[in-house]
Every structure is written in structure tokens, then in C-alpha cells.
Amino acid sequence: MFGAGGGTSAYVEAENADLLVLWGTNARETHPIFFHHVLQGLKKGTRMWSVDPRRTSTAQWADGWLGLDVGTDVALANAIGREIIHAGLVNEAFVRRSTTGFDDYRATVEPYTLERCQEITGVDAELVRELAHAYGRADRAQICWTLGITEHHNAVDNVFSLINLALLTGHVGRYGSGLVPLRGQNNVQGGGDMGAIPAKLPGGYDLGDDEARARFEKTWGVPVSPKPGMHLSQMFDAMHAGTLRTLYCIGENPAESEANATHARHLLEGLDHLVVQDIFRTATADMADVVLPATADWCEYEGTVTSSERRVQRVRKAIDPPGQARPDTHIICAIADRLGHHWGEPTAEEVWDELRSLSLNWHHGMTYARLEEHGGLQWPCPTEDHPGTPLLHARLWAEDPDERGRLAPFMPAEHQPPLDVLTDEFPIRLTTVRVLDAYNSGVQSGGYSSPLRRRESLRMDATDAARLGIADGDRVRVVSRRGAVEAPVAFDPSLRPGLASFTPHFSEEVDINVLTNDAWDTKSGTSEFKATAVRVEPLAQHVATPIAGE
Amino acid sequence: MTATDPRHPAPGSRAPVTPGSSTPRRAPLGGRQGPEGSVLLGTISRMVTVTVDGREVRVPEGATILEALKREGTPAQADTPTLCWAPNMKPINACRVCMVEVEGSRVLVPSCARKIEDGMEVRTDTEKVRHSRRMVLELLASSVDMSQAGADVQRWMEEYGVDAARYGEPAPPSDDRDRRHAGHHEPVDGTVAANVAQPVKVDNDLYVRDYSRCILCYKCVKACGTDAQFTFAISAAGRGFDIRIATEFNAELPDSACVYCGNCIGVCPTGALKSVREHELRENGDWHPEQESVTTTICSFCGVGCNLELHVQRGQIVNVTSPADHSVTHGHLCIKGRFGFQHVQNLADR
Numbered sequence: 089m090f091g092a093g094g095g096t097s098a099y100v101e102a103e104n105a106d107l108l109v110l111w112g113t114n115a116r117e118t119h120p121i122f123f124h125h126v127l128q129g130l131k132k133g134t135r136m137w138s139v140d141p142r143r144t145s146t147a148q149w150a151d152g153w154l155g156l157d158v159g160t161d162v163a164l165a166n167a168i169g170r171e172i173i174h175a176g177l178v179n180e181a182f183v184r185r186s187t188t189g190f191d192d193y194r195a196t197v198e199p200y201t202l203e204r205c206q207e208i209t210g211v212d213a214e215l216v217r218e219l220a221h222a223y224g225r226a227d228r229a230q231i232c233w234t235l236g237i238t239e240h241h242n243a244v245d246n247v248f249s250l251i252n253l254a255l256l257t258g259h260v261g262r263y264g265s266g267l268v269p270l271r272g273q274n275n276v277q278g279g280g281d282m283g284a285i286p287a288k289l290p291g292g293y294d295l296g297d298d299e300a301r302a303r304f305e306k307t308w309g310v311p312v313s314p315k316p317g318m319h320l321s322q323m324f325d326a327m328h329a330g331t332l333r334t335l336y337c338i339g340e341n342p343a344e345s346e347a348n349a350t351h352a353r354h355l356l357e358g359l360d361h362l363v364v365q366d367i368f369r370t371a372t373a374d375m376a377d378v379v380l381p382a383t384a385d386w387c388e389y390e391g392t393v394t395s396s397e398r399r400v401q402r403v404r405k406a407i408d409p410p411g412q413a414r415p416d417t418h419i420i421c422a423i424a425d426r427l428g429h430h431w432g433e434p435t436a437e438e439v440w441d442e443l444r445s446l447s448l449n450w451h452h453g454m455t456y457a458r459l460e461e462h463g464g465l466q467w468p469c470p471t472e473d474h475p476g477t478p479l480l481h482a483r484l485w486a487e488d489p490d491e492r493g494r495l496a497p498f499m500p501a502e503h504q505p506p507l508d509v510l511t512d513e514f515p516i517r518l519t520t521v522r523v524l525d526a527y528n529s530g531v532q533s534g535g536y537s538s539p540l541r542r543r544e545s546l547r548m549d550a551t552d553a554a555r556l557g558i559a560d561g562d563r564v565r566v567v568s569r570r571g572a573v574e575a576p577v578a579f580d581p582s583l584r585p586g587l588a589s590f591t592p593h594f595s596e597e598v599d600i601n602v603l604t605n606d607a608w609d610t611k612s613g614t615s616e617f618k619a620t621a622v623r624v625e626p627l628a629q630h631v632a633t634p635i636a637g638e
Numbered sequence: 639m640t641a642t643d644p645r646h647p648a649p650g651s652r653a654p655v656t657p658g659s660s661t662p663r664r665a666p667l668g669g670r671q672g673p674e675g676s677v678l679l680g681t682i683s684r685m686v687t688v689t690v691d692g693r694e695v696r697v698p699e700g701a702t703i704l705e706a707l708k709r710e711g712t713p714a715q716a717d718t719p720t721l722c723w724a725p726n727m728k729p730i731n732a733c734r735v736c737m738v739e740v741e742g743s744r745v746l747v748p749s750c751a752r753k754i755e756d757g758m759e760v761r762t763d764t765e766k767v768r769h770s771r772r773m774v775l776e777l778l779a780s781s782v783d784m785s786q787a788g789a790d791v792q793r794w795m796e797e798y799g800v801d802a803a804r805y806g807e808p809a810p811p812s813d814d815r816d817r818r819h820a821g822h823h824e825p826v827d828g829t830v831a832a833n834v835a836q837p838v839k840v841d842n843d844l845y846v847r848d849y850s851r852c853i854l855c856y857k858c859v860k861a862c863g864t865d866a867q868f869t870f871a872i873s874a875a876g877r878g879f880d881i882r883i884a885t886e887f888n889a890e891l892p893d894s895a896c897v898y899c900g901n902c903i904g905v906c907p908t909g910a911l912k913s914v915r916e917h918e919l920r921e922n923g924d925w926h927p928e929q930e931s932v933t934t935t936i937c938s939f940c941g942v943g944c945n946l947e948l949h950v951q952r953g954q955i956v957n958v959t960s961p962a963d964h965s966v967t968h969g970h971l972c973i974k975g976r977f978g979f980q981h982v983q984n985l986a987d988r
Contacts (some may be wrong), residue, residue: 099942100965120899120972121942127868271941368987384982386938387948387955393936395943395966406933406948407955410985463945463964524897525973527939533974535981537843539892540973 093280093292094398097230097266098466098478103129105264107222107229108136111250112161112236114144117524119234119270122396135226137219139164140236141519142589143582152215155584158517159240159506159619160209165249166197166503167205168220172256173197177224179258186484187255189498196500208503224257228264235272239520239618244611245501252498260496261481271396272528274386278394281450281467282443287316291447304446319613320346324606327355334361338416339382343372344529344595347615348570348606365419368531371595382416383409390436391417392459394467397478400454401464506619508605514569514621516552518588518603526593533593544597545578546624548588553577558626565625566590571602574627588622686756690715691763702729703749703760704736715762719771719794721778721907722855723750726962726969727865732856735774735794738762746770772798780805781833781879783851786909802831811835811850816888818880832879838917841890844898844977846917849882851910858883858902858911866970871895872902900976904959904969913977915956926951934961937975942966944975955979 102108102125115123123146130136130149138147139154139161147153156164172178173194183190202213209216223229231254237246251260251267259265271277283290289312293300301312318326324346326332335356346352356362356375364376367384383389388409394400414422417439421431434442437456444451450467453474459465465476486492510517522528525538546566558564560579565572566588575590575598583589590600605616683698688706695710704723707715721733729751737746741759746767749760761767775795778784779802784791809830816836826832839847856874863870871894875884885894903911919925930951937944945964949957958976962969981987 098965119940119942121944121967121970121975124866124968124970131864273941274936274938274943276941367982381988384938386935387933387979387982393943395936396941397943397966399943399966401936401943401945403935404933406931406935406950407953407982410988413988463961464943527974527978531987532938532981533978535984535987536977536979538973538977539842539844539896539898 093285093288094277094467094480095266095268095270095396096260096480097264097268098397099125101228101264101266101479102126102230102232102268103132103134105129105134105226105228105230107226108134109139109219109223109229109231110136110146110150111139111231111233112238112246113232113234113270114140114142114146114236114521115232115234115270116144116146116149118272118522119396120524122232122270135222137222139219141517141584141587142521143584145582147582152219154209154211154215154219156209156211158519158587159242160503161237161240161246162242162249162501163200163205163208163503164211164216165246165253166200166501167202167209167216168223169193169249169253169256170197170200171202171217171220172224172253175221175224177221178256182258182484183256186258186492186495187498188495189500193252193256193498193500196502200503223253223259226257226259228262229257229259230264230266230268231259232268232270234270235522236618238269238612238614239616240614241507241605241607241609241616241619242501242504243609243614245504248499249501251496252500255496255498261479261484263479266479269396274395275393277396277398278392278400281394281447286319286322289446290443291450307442307446321606321608321613321615324352324355327359333359334363335359336363336365337372337376338365339367341366341370341372341529341531343370343375344599344601345592346606347601347604347608347617349595349599349601349604350571351606352601365416367413370529370531380419381411381413382419383413385415388413389415392436392440395464398466398480399464399476400451400459400467402456402459506621507607507616508569508619508621510621514567514623515586516548516588516622516624517586518566518568518590518620518622520592520600520604520617521547521589523591523593526591528592529595530593542578544575544591544594546575546588546590546598547578547580547583548624549583549585550579550581552585552588552624553579556624556626558624563627565627566603566622567625568603568605568620568622570605573598573600573602577624588624592617686754688754688756688758688760690760697754699754699756701754703738703740703747703752703754703758706754706760707749707762711762718749718762719775719790719798720750721791721853722857724857724905724962724969727857727860727905730856730860732854733774733778735771737767737770737774739764739767768798772800776800776802776805778853780808780831782853782908783835784853784908786851787907791907805831807831808833808835811837813837815849815880815882816875816884818876834882839890840914840917842892842898843914844973845891845900845903845911845913847883847891848910848912848917851908852883853908853910854881854883855907856883857905857907861901861905861970862896866901866968867897867899869895869897869899871897898973898977899971900973901970903976904971913957919951919956930956937971939974939978944971946971946975946979948979954983 135151137152138150141158202216206213231250254260254267287295295316296314305312343353362376363378364373365380365382366373367382373379385391386403387406390404392400392402424431449470453469453471454465466478469476483493525540527533558577563576565574604620608615683700685696686699687694687696697706707718718736720736722730731748731751736749738749739761740747779800807830809832835850859872862872872883872885874881876882930949933948935946937946944967945960947959948955960967960969960971
């Protein structure tokens with residue numbers, strides 16, 4: 089945000105905030121150790137609000153829960169913004185000095201009255217007013233979010249609508265105030281920082297930045313195209329169009345993790361050549377022409393990962409890798425070698441030092457020795473005597489306009505309902521959720537025996553089920569516009585009527601991405617995992633066989 | 639659809655917001671709990687002078703006696719024994735092994751919890767202190783199996799001359815400790831040493847509870863509660879010598895509120911709580927702590943970036959802990975971080 093793709097705050101700030109808004113995140117289960125910091129804040133008097141369609145285990149700790157309908161986040165945020173404006177709670181000095189585009193924003197949110205918001209979101213107008221006033225009046229307030237915001241067809245608009253609230257009230261760039269996207273994977277932040285985003289170079293430089301690109305070209309000795317490549321969703325579109333015929337897939341399991349999985353698998357099967365490099369033989373690896381076994385770098389090799397607070401930390405080798413598994417960098421260098429580029433066999437530290445020589449602002453000061461000494465450093469860390477930057481965008485509060493730099497733009501967004509529309513044929517909103525003891529497609533977390541683990545079930549509201557004549561535990565068929573799966577039902581009091589959920593953790597039990605919508609956000613490429621329209625059909629009742637003697 | 643009233647009390651919820659008073663108040667901040675960061679929120683500590691065993695030392699106001707001893711003391715003073723104290727937890731004040739003399743105090747004071755005051759005179763090596771520490775360790779050792787307590791504890795028992803055998807032969811193990819009610823136990827006859835021996839509880843795949851080794855330091859209760867996890871799955875049950883750590887209604891762990899973060903294991907000083915893996919390796923004679931290496935890395939799951947210490951014996955990860963002094967975890971983990979490593983060792987999948 090504002091030119092830096094990372095959260096603004098260190099975790100410890102959550103302990104010292106006055107107000108935390110956890111929006112579209114069940115951090116109690118998905119980011120348990122971040123939530124420890126939240127809990128320490130609550131113990132000291134921090135107020136916490138949960139905005140989530142489900143009454144999650146996070147919501148159980150909240151002062152207030154806004155149970156909005158799936159996919160109505162922009163409408164809710166805009167109504168909060170409008171209420172803050174009308175209540176006179178705008179931080180006018182901050183808006184005037186440090187932001188642009190306020191007038192457009194005000195005009196955009198003006199129609200989002202509390203009453204209209206209640207119609208769209210289903211949230212009681214008084215609750216929205218209460219949260220707006222709490223956020224507007226708080227001295228230090230953070231908004232934290234995860235996939236409940238980003239796995240929508242309008243993911244980026246959702247994020248913008250939250251950023252707008254922070255700009256309106258000046259809740260950014262100050263200790264305890266911030267915008268905190270909690271990352272879902274141990275290096276999703278680092279992967280982006282290292283240039284695994286089509287329009288970015290390592291270190292956060294835009295591909296169109298001629299000066300930066302020239303520096304990379306000089307070091308790498310090859311021209312770098314200023315034209316962005318494809319992100320994953322575009323690659324699947326290109327496979328569909330027949331223009332992408334070969335795929336080299338590293339540490340990703342799209343055969344199970346892509347939305348509309350039947351279609352995704354069909355496209356993967358149609359490729360001329362599929363290479364999978366992974367620590368497991370995943371479902372995607374089963375389809376591959378070549379499988380390159382990789383080490384689990386977090387314990388079998390070394391390198392760095394970057395966390396949600398932009399902290400770069402080292403991973404280290406503790407055990408030997410199995411069989412022929414090799415570190416990812418070694419495999420990549422060996423392939424480059426076959427292609428006629430002789431990169432040698434650089435150590436992890438040598439690779440990192442090259443990155444440091446190019447990422448002048450974010451990583452230049454982070455030597456391996458300093459990462460070791462400080463228990464990780466938070467970027468930007470431009471020089472070797474720089475302490476790292478726990479708090480981002482403090483510049484927005486600088487007196488000197490030069491120091492303040494580029495002003496933060498309001499990005500007005502309109503409410504756009506989910507693309508997978510609810511109809512009489514598909515009346516129930518299915519959303520994907522994660523649970524404490526499992527992780528994404530389950531290839532890692534399936535490896536240990538968890539006493540918390542239950543069989544995968546369609547979780548739904550008991551009154552919905554009663555209307556369909558379904559009892560707890562009955563098997564049902566769940567049908568979306570793209571496919572159908574069978575699963576047992578489990579009643580879940582965290583869900584409201586009209587809302588059902590699956591986890592993505594056990595595709596071998598229930599292949600839920602057969603149902604999900606692969607329509608994606610044009611700005612981020614993220615598919616609409618969170619908002620699937622389904623109907624639930626009871627399967628023929630199991631007739632109990634009489635037991636002899638009874 | 640309408641939203642459920644958020645003021646409906648739910649498990650774990652706190653005082654509801656009163657309409658009209660929803661403005662958050664600035665939380666009071668304790669001086670030493672202040673954050674690291676670019677804005678100073680805590681109070682500035684002034685330095686105070688205390689005398690320890692006749693020698694003056696200066697420490698920041700608000701520090702405990704134990705912190706003063708560890709920071710400014712001689713090696714012997716810094717080696718003050720502790721059982722219920724941990725650097726990443728608030729003082730619990732249960733074990734009474736860290737007691738010191740303070741001039742003007744009628745009784746010994748717990749150094750882990752007592753804050754220093756300007757001009758305080760502390761004595762750590764008097765006969766009274768040494769005798770008290772010996773009695774605490776000796777009574778614990780006579781009633782609890784201390785054989786898996788850490789090396790520090792073993793050393794302190796030797797140093798303070800602990801002779802647990804002088805209380806007589808241990809009484810036979812009991813199978814009814816968990817069912818005893820206050821006042822219901824029979825008077826002991828005094829010929830054998832009363833103890834807390836009972837069978838190991840193995841009721842899930844992740845960890846065992848071996849309460850024959852429990853000294854009731856309460857660290858597990860606090861780690862499960864307000865020091866870290868806020869799950870409150872365990873607490874103390876019973877009275878007097880029958881007191882024990884139990885789940886609600888003494889349910890088995892899978893039927894309790896436990897979420898298997900294992901933070902209780904992480905703080906247990908005596909091996910009463912340990913992973914099933916460690917328990918089985920020990921039972922089979924395959925436990926080799928002398929060959930153990932510990933490597934710090936980062937958890938492979940979510941994006942919080944928890945530091946993991948992988949304890950490896952003979953090429954296998956056997957336990958996972960987290961450093962108490964790291965700003966992300968403060969030594970505490972979740973179920974995935976502590977137990978979710980097995981996927982790299984399931985070679986059939988790789």
C-alpha cells in the first residue's frame with residue numbers, strides 16, 4: 089500500500105492499540121501466535137471488533153461482531169466511512185496534508201447510508217454506527233485482514249475500502265495504528281518481495297522503473313522485459329486459449345488448490361509438458377511429465393522467509409533431505425545450466441547477497457550475520473547500520489512535505505456483489521474456511537495426527553438443514569454451477585441461515601474446489617473462493633440394517 | 639438475514655460494550671511492559687540501589703529481586719534456583735525455592751516476584767535461605783519423581799544437599815488421586831513417604847500427562863491461560879496434598895477445551911508433560927539427549943513467522959520449542975508449529 093506491498097505494523101503494536109478491527113480473518117485459528125499479541129492487548133484494555141460472516145472463535149473474543157453477508161465488505165466499509173464523515177470524526181489535518189482524492193471518496197460513499205448498508209450487508213445499522221464511532225474516536229486503531237477480504241472477485245477493491253478508512257482517520261503510520269494483512273503462508277510476503285509478482289522486480293521495484301530495471305540488467309547480464317508476465321489466473325486463461333503449452337510448477341498444487349478444480353485439471357492435462365518441483369508427490373505431481381523432488385527448505389536447507397510484519401528471518405538445515413531431493417535453488421541452477429546459462433552452485437547466502445546488492449532500499453542492510461544477531465530485521469533496511477523498520481509510512485506524518493513524499497491516495501470503490509449469484513436454484517452461500525490444526529490443501533498438515541481433526545463435512549446452519557429434512561451427520565450432495573460433491577453435514581452454530589462452509593484441507597475426502605468459482609479479480613488475479621452459490625440435496629436416507637438378535 | 643446480537647455472551651467473551659460508551663479508552667501501560675518501537679508509551683525507569691550480600695548493585699526500578707540477581711549478581715547469586723519461574727512468564731509465586739532474606743521482613747520473600755526497592759538489603763546465602771531451599775527441594779523430591787527434571791534442577795538438589803530418602807520408602811502408587819475430594823483422604827501412617835505417583839495419562843496422539851512428575855508449579859495452567867494461550871483447558875483441582883492439575887470434570891484431553899498448542903509442555907520443568915513421541919522414545923530406551931542438536935528455523939505454515947527450535951536426535955526431529963526471548967512467539971506456539979513437522983519425515987509421501 090502507498091508504494092510498498094506489506095503490512096504497516098509490528099505485531100507488538102496490537103498489544104498497545106486501543107481498537108483492533110479483525111475483518112475477514114479468524115486469526116484465533118489461522119494466525120494463532122499473532123492472536124496471542126491481540127489477547128495481551130485485550131487483557132490490557134484494547135477493544136476488538138470482528139467483521140466476519142461467521143461468528144468465529146475470534147468473534148467470541150470481540151466486543152462487537154458484525155456478521156455481514158459474504159461479499160458485502162465494500163458496502164460496509166463505505167458506510168463506516170460515510171458515518172465517520174457525517175459524525176465529524178475525519179482527521180482533517182491528516183487528510184489535507186497527507187492524502188489525495190478525498191472529495192471523490194466522499195462523493196462515492198455518500199449514498200452508503202446506514203440504512204442502505206443494512207439492506208446490503210444484513211448488519212444492524214446501529215452496530216455499524218457504533219464501530220464507525222469507535223474507529224473514528226480511537227487514538228490508536230488497526231484493521232487486520234486475511235482471505236475473507238482477498239478471496240473475492242473484487243479483492244483489491246475490498247482492500248482499498250479498508251485503506252480508505254485508515255486514511256480518513258489517520259490510523260496509519262503511527263505506533264499502534266495501522267493496516268495489517270496477515271499472510272497465509274510463511275513466505276508469501278517474501279515471495280512477492282523477491283519478484284514473484286508479474287509486474288515487480290525483487291525489492292518491490294516496478295518492472296516499468298527504467299532505472300531499477302537497468303541495474304538488474306547490468307547485474308544479471310541479460311535484458312529484462314518491461315512487460316509484466318502472467319499471474320496464475322492469467323496462466324490458466326492462457327492454457328484455455330492454447331497459448332500456454334508448458335508449465336513449470338514450483339511448490340504449488342493447482343490441481344487441488346485452484347478454484348473450479350475440474351476445469352483446472354482438464355487444462356493441466358492438456359499441456360504439452362508439465363514439470364512439478366515439490367517436496368511431495370502432490371496431485372499435480374501425479375499429472376506431471378517430470379517431477380523434481382525438492383528439499384523442505386525450512387528444515388532441510390537454508391535461506392530466508394519474510395513474515396506478515398515484513399520481518400526477514402533465516403531458515404536453517406536441521407535434518408538431511410530424503411533420497412534425491414535437492415534444494416530449489418540447486419535444481420533451478422542445474423536447469424539453467426542445461427539451458428546454457430552457467431550460474432554455478434551459489435550458496436543460499438550468495439543468492440541473498442545478490443538480492444541485497446539490487447534491493448537497495450528494502451534489503452541492502454540485511455546481511456546474514458545481522459539477521460542472525462537481531463532475530464530477523466523488518467524492511468526497509470537500506471544500510472548495514474539501519475535498525476530495520478517496524479512501523480511503515482511514518483513519513484506521512486512528517487512536517488516537511490519533502491519528507492512526507494508521495495501522498496496516500498484514497499481509492500474509492502463501489503459495492504459489487506459476488507459474481508456467483510444466489511438464485512432459487514442455488515440459494516445457499518458456500519464459503520471456504522480454515523481451521524486451527526490444518527493448512528491449505530492439507531499436504532503438510534495431513535502428515536501429523538491431530539486430536540482436533542474431524543472428518544470433512546459441509547458445515548451449515550441447523551434451521552437450513554431442518555427445512556431440507558437433513559439431520560446432523562446425513563450425507564448430502566452439494567451442487568454449484570460448476571460441479572457437485574458429496575459430503576456429510578455437520579451443524580455449526582457459528583453459521584447463520586443461508587450460509588454454509590467447507591475447509592479446503594481434505595480434497596481426498598471432499599474435493600471442494602470442484603464447486604468454487606474461478607472468476608477472478610482483474611486487479612489481483614485472485615479467484616472468488618469465498619462466495620460460491622450452491623444448493624444442498626439430501627441423499628437417499630441410509631436405512632439401518634437390523635442387527636440379528638435385537 | 640440479520641446479524642446476531644454481538645452482546646450475547648459467548649465463551650471467552652469479555653465485558654460487552656455499553657451503548658454510548660463505545661469510545662475505547664487508552665489502556666494503562668505498565669512501565670516494564672512498554673513496547674519496543676518508535677514511540678515511547680511506557681514510563682522511564684529510574685535506577686535504584688540495593689545491597690545484595692553486602693554488595694551494592696544498581697538496577698531499574700520495577701525489576702524483581704531475581705532479575706537484579708540475574709542481571710547484576712555474582713555467578714552464585716545469578717544461579718538462584720527456580721522451578722515455577724520462566725523468563726517469558728509472569729511470576730507465579732508457587733514453588734518457594736527462590737526465597738531470599740530481605741532486611742526488615744519477618745519471613746523469607748520470593749525473589750521471582752518481589753520488586754526491588756531503593757535501599758533494600760537482600761541476603762541470598764544465609765543458613766535460613768539454604769535450609770528453606772533444601773526443604774522445598776527435598777519435600778518435592780520425596781513426593782514427586784524428579785528424575786526427568788532439567789539439569790539445573792538436578793544440580794541444585796545436589797548443591798543444597800537434598801536427601802529425599804530420609805522420609806522413608808515411597809508409598810505405593812495410587813489409582814484414585816483424580817477422584818479424591820477435599821477432606822476425604824485417610825491420615826497417613828508416617829512409615830512411608832506420601833507421594834503423587836499415578837499412571838501416565840495417554841489419551842491422545844500428541845502428548846502425555848505424567849502427573850507422577852508434577853510439582854504443581856502452575857506454569858502449564860498459566861501458559862494455557864492468561865500468559866499465552868487463553869484457552870483455560872486446565873486448572874488446579876482438589877485440596878491440600880490431593881491437589882492436582884486437571885481438565886474440567888477431569889475429562890480426557892480430547893473431550894476438554896484443549897487445542898494442543900503444547901505451550902504447557904514448553905514450560906513444564908519436570909517432564910510431567912511431554913510429547914507422545916518423547917514418551918515412547920524414552921519408554922523404548924531410544925531417548926538420547928546427549929546426542930541432541932537444536933536448530934532454529936521458521937515455521938513452514940502461516941505467515942506469522944514463528945521461530946522454531948528443532949530438536950533432532952539421530953536424524954529425526956523429536957521435539958519443537960520456540961525461544962522465550964523472540965519478539966514474535968515469546969516461546970509459545972500453536973499445534974501446527976509444535977507438532978506439524980511430521981510431513982517432512984513421512985518418507986512414503988515424498
